[in-house]
Amino acid sequence: MATAERNRSAERIERDIETLAGPEYTLSDEAIRRYAYTDVYRRTLDYFTRELESLGFEVEEDAVGTLVARNRPEGEPVFGVGSHCDSNRNGGKYDGTMGVVTALEVCRLNAARALDLPLQLISFLEEEGSGFGQMLLGSRIIAQRVTEEELRERFRSLDDGRSFWECAADAGYQPVRWRECAHVLDDLTGWIEMHIEQARVLQDTGNRIGLVTAIAGYVHADVVVHGRGDHAGATPMDFRLDPTLPLAETIVELERLAREAGQGTVGTIGEIEVDPGIINAIAARVRFSLDIRGPVEDAYRGVARDIAAFAQQAAEQRGMTAEYRERQTLPATPMDERIVAALEAAAQATGEPFMRMHSGAAHDTMCVADRVPTAMVFVPCVEGISHHPAEDASPADAALAAEIILEAIRALT
Amino acid sequence: MATAERNRSAERIERDIETLAGPEYTLSDEAIRRYAYTDVYRRTLDYFTRELESLGFEVEEDAVGTLVARNRPEGEPVFGVGSHCDSNRNGGKYDGTMGVVTALEVCRLNAARALDLPLQLISFLEEEGSGFGQMLLGSRIIAQRVTEEELRERFRSLDDGRSFWECAADAGYQPVRWRECAHVLDDLTGWIEMHIEQARVLQDTGNRIGLVTAIAGYVHADVVVHGRGDHAGATPMDFRLDPTLPLAETIVELERLAREAGQGTVGTIGEIEVDPGIINAIAARVRFSLDIRGPVEDAYRGVARDIAAFAQQAAEQRGMTAEYRERQTLPATPMDERIVAALEAAAQATGEPFMRMHSGAAHDTMCVADRVPTAMVFVPCVEGISHHPAEDASPADAALAAEIILEAIRALT
Numbered sequence: 003m004a005t006a007e008r009n010r011s012a013e014r015i016e017r018d019i020e021t022l023a024g025p026e027y028t029l030s031d032e033a034i035r036r037y038a039y040t041d042v043y044r045r046t047l048d049y050f051t052r053e054l055e056s057l058g059f060e061v062e063e064d065a066v067g068t069l070v071a072r073n074r075p076e077g078e079p080v081f082g083v084g085s086h087c088d089s090n091r092n093g094g095k096y097d098g099t100m101g102v103v104t105a106l107e108v109c110r111l112n113a114a115r116a117l118d119l120p121l122q123l124i125s126f127l128e129e130e131g132s133g134f135g136q137m138l139l140g141s142r143i144i145a146q147r148v149t150e151e152e153l154r155e156r157f158r159s160l161d162d163g164r165s166f167w168e169c170a171a172d173a174g175y176q177p178v179r180w181r182e183c184a185h186v187l188d189d190l191t192g193w194i195e196m197h198i199e200q201a202r203v204l205q206d207t208g209n210r211i212g213l214v215t216a217i218a219g220y221v222h223a224d225v226v227v228h229g230r231g232d233h234a235g236a237t238p239m240d241f242r243l244d245p246t247l248p249l250a251e252t253i254v255e256l257e258r259l260a261r262e263a264g265q266g267t268v269g270t271i272g273e274i275e276v277d278p279g280i281i282n283a284i285a286a287r288v289r290f291s292l293d294i295r296g297p298v299e300d301a302y303r304g305v306a307r308d309i310a311a312f313a314q315q316a317a318e319q320r321g322m323t324a325e326y327r328e329r330q331t332l333p334a335t336p337m338d339e340r341i342v343a344a345l346e347a348a349a350q351a352t353g354e355p356f357m358r359m360h361s362g363a364a365h366d367t368m369c370v371a372d373r374v375p376t377a378m379v380f381v382p383c384v385e386g387i388s389h390h391p392a393e394d395a396s397p398a399d400a401a402l403a404a405e406i407i408l409e410a411i412r413a414l415t
Numbered sequence: 416m417a418t419a420e421r422n423r424s425a426e427r428i429e430r431d432i433e434t435l436a437g438p439e440y441t442l443s444d445e446a447i448r449r450y451a452y453t454d455v456y457r458r459t460l461d462y463f464t465r466e467l468e469s470l471g472f473e474v475e476e477d478a479v480g481t482l483v484a485r486n487r488p489e490g491e492p493v494f495g496v497g498s499h500c501d502s503n504r505n506g507g508k509y510d511g512t513m514g515v516v517t518a519l520e521v522c523r524l525n526a527a528r529a530l531d532l533p534l535q536l537i538s539f540l541e542e543e544g545s546g547f548g549q550m551l552l553g554s555r556i557i558a559q560r561v562t563e564e565e566l567r568e569r570f571r572s573l574d575d576g577r578s579f580w581e582c583a584a585d586a587g588y589q590p591v592r593w594r595e596c597a598h599v600l601d602d603l604t605g606w607i608e609m610h611i612e613q614a615r616v617l618q619d620t621g622n623r624i625g626l627v628t629a630i631a632g633y634v635h636a637d638v639v640v641h642g643r644g645d646h647a648g649a650t651p652m653d654f655r656l657d658p659t660l661p662l663a664e665t666i667v668e669l670e671r672l673a674r675e676a677g678q679g680t681v682g683t684i685g686e687i688e689v690d691p692g693i694i695n696a697i698a699a700r701v702r703f704s705l706d707i708r709g710p711v712e713d714a715y716r717g718v719a720r721d722i723a724a725f726a727q728q729a730a731e732q733r734g735m736t737a738e739y740r741e742r743q744t745l746p747a748t749p750m751d752e753r754i755v756a757a758l759e760a761a762a763q764a765t766g767e768p769f770m771r772m773h774s775g776a777a778h779d780t781m782c783v784a785d786r787v788p789t790a791m792v793f794v795p796c797v798e799g800i801s802h803h804p805a806e807d808a809s810p811a812d813a814a815l816a817a818e819i820i821l822e823a824i825r826a827l828t
Contacts, residue, residue: 234708254660
């Protein structure tokens with residue numbers, strides 16, 4: 003593709019991104035804050051609808067509000083592209099939205115070059131969970147990974163406590179037909195989502211494109227160490243049961259275990275809660291979270307198993323006890339090698355630097371992968387900053403991604 | 416002293432303690448909650464006043480409310496005994512109050528045995544800081560370790576935000592005369608405070624009496640480690656600046672340094688604050704507190720210096736930075752060896768098990784020691800539990816302490 007065409011792509015992508023960062027499209031003037039059933043979210047869907055209709059796409063929304071646009075009648079095979087256009091509450095311009103914008107650019111290039119590839123663009127509802135505290139909600143509804151009771155009762159608006167069901171109905175949707183959302187994927191022969199990387203691997207390795215080979219699975223868990231709350235001044239070192247010591251040893255060991263496991267395994271202790279948490283008291287109890295992930299099931303699950311045992315042993319060696327409780331686990335999602343290979347060939351043809359990598363973050367594509375061969379394309383984001391107003395990414399990289407995705411789909415269909 | 420007399424002492428002490436744990440003397444029905452200028456505190460002072468007046472003592476309160484009772488006219492030398500009778504907000508029956516009750520018992524025994532020793536009992540105002548968030552407030556006013564601006568403006572009621580000055584005036588005191596409180600110590604030839612230990616050393620070593628040789632000094636400080644907040648899933652282990660690692664290494668090193676320093680040095684990390692503190696984010700920043708104490712100045716200050724350097728180095732080795740900031744320091748307070756020796760001789764004479772030890776906790780006696788030779792006597796508290804409704808101590812041990820204190824004063828005057 004000529005440099006001039008790629009520059010025009012980048013300009014269109016930049017215009018879309020900047021438009022959707024305007025005051026009509028965000029609830030906050032200090033961040034992008036956009037989620038389901040708000041006016042700003044409605045206007046965002048309307049923007050994509052107008053752009054896609056101008057390309058001849060038929061645009062509709064599923065029973066709860068996921069946007070689906072196709073250039074073929076229902077029942078005919080199509081190749082899927084898209085992402086999500088909601089943000090976290092203190093978000094930036096790129097997470098999600100740049101993926102939908104890039105998918106739109108794929109549709110534009112398809113029209114501009116008169117390729118007439120069969121395409122379906124999807125913009126999933128509520129990926130970030132800003133509306134109801136539920137991540138990947140639109141794609142989980144499509145994958146039927148929710149229950150009706152959750153939608154009717156358990157999932158509630160973070161703003162006013164009303165149920166998801168009530169909010170969806172008030173916005174003009176038909177939540178009672180939520181099971182029909184599964185049909186969104188019926189005609190897909192493949193799926194490619196573009197997203198910003200949300201980390202610094204591409205930036206720091208000088209690559210413009212990441213081809214995702216797997217999305218990491220994870221274990222989310224808590225460890226509680228029970229010590230004995232004593233006076234920090236009056237209790238000699240030999241008389242203590244201080245639960246911050248097993249905590250400290252576990253932090254160090256988790257780093258060692260994750261490095262030893264390799265294969266993209268990572269482990270993080272992001273929450274630490276000390277009870278009572280005052281300067282002159284030895285803690286009675288410490289709770290900390292574990293976030294252990296990786297694209298290789300055996301590797302990250304092994305780390306989770308080992309660190310749980312280690313924490314218990316570290317506590318026992320000091321005369322304390324520790325409990326390990328899993329909050330949530332999600333298996334790793336391998337991408338489809340045929341699609342990854344097509345993307346790789348297309349990336350190779352551009353002459354631009356790219357790499358294979360896995361995604362440590364979760365994405366809607368995890369829910370698509372149940373039924374459809376999928377892949378993802380990452381572009382760098384500056385300093386790895388994401389979920390923050392300072393989030394930054396390059397329209398030129400997104401234009402490169404659009405070109406690679408289009409060429410891969412052309413090769414695959 | 417005959418067992419029968421000591422048993423009667425224990426009975427009187429128990430009666431006092433149980434009376435002052437009744438509903439008229441606490442704001443809470445689940446804990447002892449008693450602090451300056453409340454009705455329950457007023458009634459507690461009235462109780463001691465009645466008991467002391469019945470022994471022929473003249474009782475007054477200083478310009479802000481510290482109770483002072485003497486069996487000699489002003490200007491004549493007296494030996495001081497006492498403690499404080501306020502509690503922390505979720506307190507037990509013994510911390511402070513048992514010390515005043517035991518001092519009262521010393522006065523009773525002095526009368527019963529017609530020894531006519533010159534005594535002055537003091538019950539200091541606001542040792543726990545429950546009223547205004549200021550520990551040792553009454554004794555600091557007496558030691559003139561406060562400023563008028565603090566009393567007038569900065570120290571404010573935790574209940575309603577009014578200044579200490581206004582609250583004291585409303586309770587009928589004359590805060591404008593606060594400098595005169597210094598005279599409370601003018602006639603003292605010595606001072607002995609009895610207190611529960613607030614730790615488990617006496618219990619676990621099988622001693623009934625602790626003779627305090629020094630009150631620990633301390634360094635209170637904060638360390639902030641600046642890392643880089645990244646996505647917990649998307650950021651490989653080699654790309655992280657995770658401030659929980661220097662935290663962990665510092666926790667482990669502080670334990671090592673405190674043990675190595677010995678001589679009663681202790682070190683505690685009681686507060687840990689992780690920012691942002693969510694399961695799927697590598698922390699951007701960790702703040703933690705340091706509480707480092709000991710009776711030997713060089714030892715505990717050395718640990719504070721070493722751990723500050725260690726934390727900075729641990730952060731730097733991982734490409735991060737750490738700041739160390741002192742909040743407050745207080746020098747160690749040695750007790751007067753002549754008084755300690757007199758207490759030791761008296762303890763020896765009882766045949767009961769006792770030990771020399773230091774106090775890790777701060778006490779009003781630290782403020783008395785500026786001007787008067789002082790000592791303290793500890794009695795065991797069950798499981799070291801203090802500042803809690805479950806606090807428990809033995810009236811028989813307090814009776815033993817009263818006997819030892821009385822005999823020591825007799826030997827000293």
